[in-house]
Amino acid sequence: MTDLRALLAPIRERLAAATKLGEWEVRGKDVVIYDPNGYGAHRIVAWVDHAEYTEPIANAPTDLTRLLATVEEVLGISEIKMTRKHGDPAFVQGWECAIEEMHARVVAALGSDTTNQEDVA
Secondary structure: OOOHHHHHHHHHHHHHHHOOOOOEEEEOOEEEEEOOOOOOEEEEEOOOOOHHHHHHHHHHHHHHHHHHHHHHHHHHHHOOOOOHHHOOHHHHHHHHHHHHHHHHHHHHHHOOOOOOOOOOO
8 A cells, every 4th residue: 555654755845845944925026935044035936927826825835734734634544443343344344445445545636756846957
């Protein structure tokens, strides 16, 4: 069975690298990180043509953190072991089928460890 946490690890690593200096914020038409050492702001995205796009970009790290936490919680549920002591064997079998289906859907949703970044030579 595919190790879902192994698929999540590179996503967490990219998120950690992107937010190493701090939270992303909107400043005018830029999305910036304010340096915690007092060295000013670092641009993440400069001069977004439409102001309505800056908020979603600035909130991407927070949203991704929440989504990762949600997936981790779902994985925790999938690791619950059902046995005959939990009751009716048909219920246990149904539970196991549901967990396998959930696992397959999460694997399909996560895909492989690829990014949307092209190699720049």
